[in-house]
Amino acid sequence: MNENRQVGPITLEPTRTDVRSVEKELAGLWRKATEGGMPGVSAPATRVLLANIIVYARNSQEADRASDALVRIAANHPARTIIADAEAGEPGQELEADVSMICNITELGRRLCGEEVRLHAHGQSVTALGTILPVIEPDLPVYLWTPGEITPADPVYDQLLGIAEHWMFDSRQFQNLRAGLDMVTSLAIKREPVVIVHDLAWSALLPWRESIARLFDAVPARAYLVGVRSVEIGCSPGPSVEAKLISSWLIAQLEWTNPAVRFSDADSRLEHVTIECELDGLRGTFRASRTEGGIAIEADAPDVMGARSTVVVEADSTAKSLGSILDAPDREWVYERAIAAHRASK
Amino acid sequence: MPLLLDTNPLREGLPTERVAEPCAVVIFGGTGDLSHRKMMPALFSLYCKGLLPAGFAIIGVGRRARSEDDFRESVRASLEMAQVLGPGSCAWEDFAAAIKYVAADHTAPEDYQGISEALTWADTERGAAGNRLIYLAIPPEGFEAIVRNLQTSGLDQSDGWTRLVVEKPFGVDLESAKRLNTEILKVFREDQVYRIDHYLGKETVQNILVFRFANSFLEPIWNQRYIDHVQITIAETLGVEERGDYYDATGALRDMVQNHALQLMSLVAMEPPASLDPDDIRNEKMKVFRNVRRVSEDDVDRFAVRGQYGSGFFMGEWAKAYREEPKVAPDSATETFVALELYIDNWRWSGVPIYIRTGKRLSRRMTEIAVQFKDVPDVLFRKARPEQMEANVLAIKVQPDEGIVLKAESKVPGLGLRLRPVQMDFRYGSSFGAQAPEAYQRLLLDAILGDASLFSRGDAVEECWEIVTPILRSWQSRPPEGFSNYLPGSWGPRSALDLIERGGRRWRKL
Numbered sequence: 001m002n003e004n005r006q007v008g009p010i011t012l013e014p015t016r017t018d019v020r021s022v023e024k025e026l027a028g029l030w031r032k033a034t035e036g037g038m039p040g041v042s043a044p045a046t047r048v049l050l051a052n053i054i055v056y057a058r059n060s061q062e063a064d065r066a067s068d069a070l071v072r073i074a075a076n077h078p079a080r081t082i083i084a085d086a087e088a089g090e091p092g093q094e095l096e097a098d099v100s101m102i103c104n105i106t107e108l109g110r111r112l113c114g115e116e117v118r119l120h121a122h123g124q125s126v127t128a129l130g131t132i133l134p135v136i137e138p139d140l141p142v143y144l145w146t147p148g149e150i151t152p153a154d155p156v157y158d159q160l161l162g163i164a165e166h167w168m169f170d171s172r173q174f175q176n177l178r179a180g181l182d183m184v185t186s187l188a189i190k191r192e193p194v195v196i197v198h199d200l201a202w203s204a205l206l207p208w209r210e211s212i213a214r215l216f217d218a219v220p221a222r223a224y225l226v227g228v229r230s231v232e233i234g235c236s237p238g239p240s241v242e243a244k245l246i247s248s249w250l251i252a253q254l255e256w257t258n259p260a261v262r263f264s265d266a267d268s269r270l271e272h273v274t275i276e277c278e279l280d281g282l283r284g285t286f287r288a289s290r291t292e293g294g295i296a297i298e299a300d301a302p303d304v305m306g307a308r309s310t311v312v313v314e315a316d317s318t319a320k321s322l323g324s325i326l327d328a329p330d331r332e333w334v335y336e337r338a339i340a341a342h343r344a345s346k
Numbered sequence: 347m348p349l350l351l352d353t354n355p356l357r358e359g360l361p362t363e364r365v366a367e368p369c370a371v372v373i374f375g376g377t378g379d380l381s382h383r384k385m386m387p388a389l390f391s392l393y394c395k396g397l398l399p400a401g402f403a404i405i406g407v408g409r410r411a412r413s414e415d416d417f418r419e420s421v422r423a424s425l426e427m428a429q430v431l432g433p434g435s436c437a438w439e440d441f442a443a444a445i446k447y448v449a450a451d452h453t454a455p456e457d458y459q460g461i462s463e464a465l466t467w468a469d470t471e472r473g474a475a476g477n478r479l480i481y482l483a484i485p486p487e488g489f490e491a492i493v494r495n496l497q498t499s500g501l502d503q504s505d506g507w508t509r510l511v512v513e514k515p516f517g518v519d520l521e522s523a524k525r526l527n528t529e530i531l532k533v534f535r536e537d538q539v540y541r542i543d544h545y546l547g548k549e550t551v552q553n554i555l556v557f558r559f560a561n562s563f564l565e566p567i568w569n570q571r572y573i574d575h576v577q578i579t580i581a582e583t584l585g586v587e588e589r590g591d592y593y594d595a596t597g598a599l600r601d602m603v604q605n606h607a608l609q610l611m612s613l614v615a616m617e618p619p620a621s622l623d624p625d626d627i628r629n630e631k632m633k634v635f636r637n638v639r640r641v642s643e644d645d646v647d648r649f650a651v652r653g654q655y656g657s658g659f660f661m662g663e664w665a666k667a668y669r670e671e672p673k674v675a676p677d678s679a680t681e682t683f684v685a686l687e688l689y690i691d692n693w694r695w696s697g698v699p700i701y702i703r704t705g706k707r708l709s710r711r712m713t714e715i716a717v718q719f720k721d722v723p724d725v726l727f728r729k730a731r732p733e734q735m736e737a738n739v740l741a742i743k744v745q746p747d748e749g750i751v752l753k754a755e756s757k758v759p760g761l762g763l764r765l766r767p768v769q770m771d772f773r774y775g776s777s778f779g780a781q782a783p784e785a786y787q788r789l790l791l792d793a794i795l796g797d798a799s800l801f802s803r804g805d806a807v808e809e810c811w812e813i814v815t816p817i818l819r820s821w822q823s824r825p826p827e828g829f830s831n832y833l834p835g836s837w838g839p840r841s842a843l844d845l846i847e848r849g850g851r852r853w854r855k856l
Contacts, residue, residue: 206360210396213356217365217399218473222351253355294437297400305368305473310440311396334359 011071014100014118022117022135025099033101033113048078048112051326052142054132055083056160058149065318066147067116072319075104077326078114080137084126085118086156095121095131127156133163141165141329144195147318149173152183161187161195168325170200170318172241181339189336196331201241202338203321205270207313208246211288211295212273214311220303224277224284230260234271234289239263242270248342250275253334259345277301366794368401368475369506370468372461374452374492375483376406377420380513384544385483386421387428388786394436397791401473405464406447417447444472452484453491458499465501476506479794485592486515490529497533511540511793514605515596516802519818520811527804540793541802545606545713547785547792550748552800554613554715555627557742557750567719568694574737575699577716577854578610581708585655585665585834586682590673597680599652599814599821602704608635608810609802610744611700614715615690624799628806635809639689646820653683653839655707656830665707665834679826682706685842687849688813701846703853707834712856713744727755727765736767739854 017025030047053070057063063085070081098120103113117135119126136142144164150157150173161167167188174180188195216222231250235243247261266272272289284301294310314320357365371389373381392398406417422438425431431438446464450457468474480496482489489512496502510530517523530539545551558564567573580602586593593601612631619626641649657667668674668682683705690700719738727735739753750772758764792800802810831839837853846853 209356210360210362213354213360214365214396214400216354216356218368218401218475222354225351225355250356253358255355305401305475310437328361332359 011100011102014098016096016098019095019097022097022099026115029101049080049114049137049140050077051079052136052140053079053081053145054160055145056127056156057083057085059087060085062148069319069322071102073323074102074114076323078112080115082132082135083118085120086126095125129159143168149175150180150183157187164195166196166198166329168198172201177241177244181343198325200321202245202335203324204316205242205245207295207311211297211311215286215297215299221299224279224301225254227277227279228254229276229278232262232264232274234264234266236269237265240269244342245338246273249338252337252341362397364795366399367477368399368473369477369479369794370403370405370465370474372405372478372480373483374407377408377410378483380483382424384786386424387430388784388790390425390441391430391787392791393441402444403468403472403474404445407450407461409451411449414447418442418445421445452488455495455498458495458501462499462501476504478504478508481511483513489526493530493533502533509538509540509793510534511542513542515600516541516807520815523808523811536804540798541807542789543605543609543802544785546609546800547789548744550744554742559618570696570698572719573698574718574720575851576614578607578702580607580704580713582706583711585707586671590671594674594678594680598682598684598704599817603684603702604810604814607702607704610715615695627799628803632806634690635806637690637692638813639691641816643816643820646817649687650817651685651841651845652681652821652826653832654829655682655832655834658833660834667830683832683838685845687845699849703842705838709835709837714741716741716854
């Protein structure tokens with residue numbers, strides 16, 4: 001509650017410009033913001049850019065959704081966002097940019113402003129390096145975000161990953177999870193130098209991973225991990241990407257060579273994870289299950305105290321997952337191991 | 347490779363890699379101001395962030411008989427007051443189920459039976475596994491009795507770990523601090539004792555070490571060759587409020603300098619520790635304290651200034667003089683302002699004055715450490731800047747608006763050559779989205795985790811008392827002249843200006 005510090009984003013009306021004039025337009029917007037160009041806002045303005053975020057959107061709907069999510073995290077993660085909308089405009093239309101500033105008022109009365117550059121054109125010119133590179137703010141990390149499905153034949157990924165240090169995607173958007181993760185591995189993880197990958201689906205699973213890990217924090221409970229017999233994951237018919245990621249994570253982290261994972265149908269995407277263990281002939285059941293507003297954990301095993309607790313889960317959203325990733329952008333070795341386990345599974 | 351279970355493999359890569367073990371937090375002074383204003387909100391926030399283990403319990407100990415429901419309600423009210431409980435926060439019911447209240451006179455050994463029963467409840471019903479964090483949130487007069495009674499009743503021992511958290515002030519002078527250390531160490535080992543200084547839990551204070559030792563550009567210039575002096579300011583706008591009786595027996599030197607100011611100084615001045623192990627850090631801080639030049643009682647007036655606020659208009663309202671405050675003696679000689687000039691006699695800091703000023707009813711609430719670098723030779727820009735150029739200053743702002751500001755000279759845009767100082771400003775609130783956690787959250791969690799890095803060691807506390815003792819003695823032996831000697835809303839008495847101006851320097855305008 002205390003961390004909800006912004007009043008709400010204020011966006012200066014976008015200005016359409018020739019792509020060569022982006023910096024000049026931004027400088028003009030910045031002057032306008034500091035000279036009181038935002039009606040009703042008198043707080044002093046501070047330009048803060050922590051990263052470049054390049055969005056490769058396949059169509060305008062994706063671009064709009066990405067823009068909306070980035071505006072929502074702008075208070076805590078002010079950045080220069082460059083949205084390349086690959087299908088905007090009419091055939092033959094020249095490359096143009098909409099340039100705007102997004103400002104948030106902090107509780108200390110300061111106005112923190114980031115920037116959005118939205119590139120429009122029809123065809124490849126919008127994602128060409130010669131278009132993107134000149135509008136990148138120098139000396140800041142570059143994140144590539146592909147909010148939709150990734151297409152193996154599209155050369156743009158390889159091109160844009162050449163200038164990015166991080167790649168954010170959502171494996172829930174992949175039509176074929178295994179093929180998508182194969183592509184992520186070959187394009188980014190095995191690249192030299194490596195591009196750090198961040199999966200929004202993985203980020204959204206954090207409360208589940210935290211809850212399941214919590215079941216085994218106490219030493220007596222931890223001992224049961226050597227005797228995991230089976231895992232049941234209640235999920236929507238399919239099973240869902242989340243269920244597969246959780247399963248792969250458990251297999252990788254427990255170095256489980258003969259996994260017995262069962263996916264059972266449930267009403268929501270991921271309803272429960274139940275781990276059955278046996279230790280020296282004693283059986284234990286460890287369960288994390290979705291409740292209203294959280295994930296409840298419960299252990300039923302000899303020598304393990306039955307104290308229950310609930311991990312509060314805020315509503316999942318793209319903006320929240322993006323925020324978590326930008327808060328902790330380090331390489332996610334555990335995720336990489338989990339997807340390797342998934343790719344290796346039959 | 348066989349599965350190693352000395353750690354939880356499922357924790358790897360999660361934001362909370364350090365997980366607290368199940369434990370019972372016993373709060374002596376459970377109904378008091380500190381408990382309700384700071385500790386309970388901190389514990390609840392930790393609980394909501396999932397940083398407290400499933401098997402945790404809170405046992406509030408207070409003198410008054412009251413029902414458990416009544417105590418829980420008072421905790422709930424505190425959480426609402428602190429704005430940590432409300433719509434969107436985590437569930438109160440689960441947290442409330444972990445709370446128990448014991449009415450006990452901490453001086454009466456027989457009353458510890460109730461605490462013992464509550465701890466048994468914590469172990470058997472909550473799964474606290476015999477781990478105990480005993481927090482002394484009471485005035486210091488009670489510390490020794492509690493420690494003694496814990497031993498008498500066998501509560502210093504358990505199947506798990508037992509840690510003792512001691513609030514400041516740790517003693518009122520060197521002798522009392524030594525005595526208290528001795529009494530505590532008769533019952534607990536040093537590694538079980540956590541002497542809290544909440545300043546060390548502040549994010550910017552922790553950032554001092556990171557800023558100094560994780561950046562290569564500072565270390566070569568962080569010494570007497572390049573640094574002219576250091577100013578540490580801890581300023582408060584408030585008077586003594588309801589704490590007149592405590593403050594009148596304490597004063598600014600004991601209340602702020604002996605602990606907070608010297609701790610801040612040690613972080614600025616210490617050598618890089620061998621590792622981040624708590625004792626490596628505390629050993630380096632200890633070396634700084636040892637090297638602080640002792641002021642002889644005869645010399646105190648050269649290096650120390652005291653003041654006491656008078657009455658006057660402050661922020662549009664009439665503010666009482668200190669001597670008119672409730673529970674303060676009308677002829678009180680207690681200082682509400684202190685300014686010091688200290689020296690650290692080691693290779694790095696030889697000859698660099700460390701100025702400390704702290705006080706109540708000062709112009710603004712502000713804590714900062716300012717490192718002022720030496721002047722550049724006045725040769726190149728004499729025409730462009732006829733007056734003396736301002737020295738570079740690196741200011742570490744601890745509160746409010748935490749951050750780091752570097753003041754540097756710059757060319758004024760234009761055809762001519764004119765110079766003007768500019769500020770390069772890094773603010774936590776701008777560069778990092780999430781707000782820093784409250785100091786008590788960090789310190790409580792560290793104590794539960796057994797990480798003593800941010801707590802004072804017994805020898806360091808005694809060393810800090812040794813630094814201020816000659817000043818205390820000198821002031822006690824001579825009644826102050828001209829108290830009250832500064833107006834509310836000012837920056838202290840005239841003598842504080844004299845102290846720094848003697849060396850050709852000035853206090854920063856804050």
